Amino acid sequence: xxxxxxxxxxxxxxxxxxxxxxxxxxxxxxxxxxxxxxxxxxxxxxxxxxxxxxxxxxxxxxxxxxxxxxxxxxxxxxxxxxxxxxxxxxxxxxxxxxxxxxxxxxxxxxxxxxxxxxxxxxxxxxxxxxxxxxxxxxxxxxxxxxxxxxxxxxxxxxxxxxxxxxxxxxxxxxxxxxxxxxxxxxxxxxxxxxxxxxxxxxxxxxxxxxxxxxxxxxxxxxxxxxxxxxxxxxxxxxxxxxxxxxxxxxxxxxxxxxxxxxxxxxxxxxxxxxxxxxxxxxxxxxxxxxxxxxxxxxxxxxxxxxxxxxxxxxxxxxxxxxxxxxxxxxxxxxxxxxxxxxxxxxxxxxxxxxxxxxxxxxxxxxxxxxxxxxxxxxxxxxx
Numbered sequence: 001x002x003x004x005x006x007x008x009x010x011x012x013x014x015x016x017x018x019x020x021x022x023x024x025x026x027x028x029x030x031x032x033x034x035x036x037x038x039x040x041x042x043x044x045x046x047x048x049x050x051x052x053x054x055x056x057x058x059x060x061x062x063x064x065x066x067x068x069x070x071x072x073x074x075x076x077x078x079x080x081x082x083x084x085x086x087x088x089x090x091x092x093x094x095x096x097x098x099x100x101x102x103x104x105x106x107x108x109x110x111x112x113x114x115x116x117x118x119x120x121x122x123x124x125x126x127x128x129x130x131x132x133x134x135x136x137x138x139x140x141x142x143x144x145x146x147x148x149x150x151x152x153x154x155x156x157x158x159x160x161x162x163x164x165x166x167x168x169x170x171x172x173x174x175x176x177x178x179x180x181x182x183x184x185x186x187x188x189x190x191x192x193x194x195x196x197x198x199x200x201x202x203x204x205x206x207x208x209x210x211x212x213x214x215x216x217x218x219x220x221x222x223x224x225x226x227x228x229x230x231x232x233x234x235x236x237x238x239x240x241x242x243x244x245x246x247x248x249x250x251x252x253x254x255x256x257x258x259x260x261x262x263x264x265x266x267x268x269x270x271x272x273x274x275x276x277x278x279x280x281x282x283x284x285x286x287x288x289x290x291x292x293x294x295x296x297x298x299x300x301x302x303x304x305x306x307x308x309x310x311x312x313x314x315x316x317x318x319x320x321x322x323x324x325x326x327x328x329x330x331x332x333x334x335x336x337x338x339x340x341x342x343x344x345x346x347x348x349x350x351x352x353x354x355x356x357x358x359x360x361x362x363x364x365x366x367x368x369x370x371x372x373x374x375x376x377x378x379x380x381x382x383x
Contacts, residue, residue, distance in 0.1 A: 036345075036352035039359075044351070045372050046365040047325070047358050050333035054372070057346040060337040061305025076111045084122035084132075087111075091131045098186050098217040099257075103302075105131070105187055109138055133178030134187040140171035141195045148198075168199040179212070186220055189213035194226045197235045206230060219259050221303065224249045228262055232269050239275050242266050250290065260293035261307035267314050268339070277317060284318050291315070291323055309337035316353055321361035328354045 045051045078086040087108050094101040112119045112135065119139075122132045144167035147160050156164070172195050179188035192209045201209075213223045231237030231245045246266035253259035263286065270277055278286070291311055297304050312327035335350035343349035357363075365371075 036348040038355045048366040054333045055347045057336045079118040084118045130182035137174035186217035264310035325357040
């Protein structure tokens with residue numbers, strides 16, 4: 001049996017930058033009325049930015065290193081070949097670093113969604129494996145959402161909604177059983193927190209799940225993203241509850257964590273609902289704090305490019321154009337992020353936002369030696 005890893009890589013990238021279709025009720029449609037104001041004389045490279053002709057709207061960040069892609073392909077091939085122990089070893093090597101563990105968990109989910117015979121064999125051979133049981137529960141959650149689809153509830157056929165409502169409680173129960181197999185492992189709790197809103201668990205039933213998660217992994221990025229979704233206005237909270245949740249997560253984040261970026265996702269939820277964004281000195285200080293925190297994150301963290309796009313956008317919205325310009329320099333030529341695509345043509349929206357940041361920050365051109373030139377400038381920005 002021959003499999004290709006490309007679909008898996010695409011799934012992972014979508015998950016890590018928070019653009020996954022599973023995490024939105026429906027994909028946003030481009031805004032046809034978007035207008036782009038870029039002076040004809042604007043030379044992006046003169047300000048340390050990727051030239052207009054080098055912009056790449058096909059992705060939001062640099063491509064995965066070839067060595068990493070090859071290692072993931074090799075792991076997938078091993079699993080599809082029937083050696084489930086490779087999955088167990090892959091997760092065990094990250095035990096204790098629960099964000100990394102979850103990243104590996106997501107890779108295994110993508111592999112299993114192509115062919116899960118190896119997971120079935122793992123569960124049969126090692127029924128006491130918390131990781132295998134949690135992965136099985138997690139697959140139930142994602143299959144439930146596939147059945148439901150991404151439309152609003154009123155648009156989902158009754159038979160599909162009934163199946164969705166049936167699978168999610170089963171997934172939560174499976175995750176509960178998985179949690180009993182290893183008290184330290186937060187993965188089953190992330191699965192339960194993820195399933196909670198679709199399973200229509202009210203706050204009194206959600207809170208024990210959340211407490212179980214943070215008792216094991218207080219700063220789990222994916223867990224907090226799912227928790228923020230639960231408390232947003234389109235589910236079981238309000239705009240205020242969501243913002244307080246995101247702010248508390250950012251304030252409590254340890255050094256080098258991307259968790260302060262959750263605040264940017266909360267702003268995105270506000271903007272998507274047409275709600276007003278926070279304004280004033282306190283809101284600006286909050287964005288500057290997020291920028292400072294993200295500057296300490298490992299440049300190789302795959303969540304970072306997506307967060308930088310949001311940060312550049314909201315710094316510009318807040319009038320912090322100099323700080324926005326710095327983010328645009330860090331982003332480089334990759335402009336395929338949702339925040340720009342929602343405005344119509346992502347390359348044009350991105351380019352216009354850069355031009356505005358330069359103009360309104362009063363930036364001066366950088367020395368010629370620091371000016372990227374030509375179409376093949378991606379390598380210069382490859383973190």
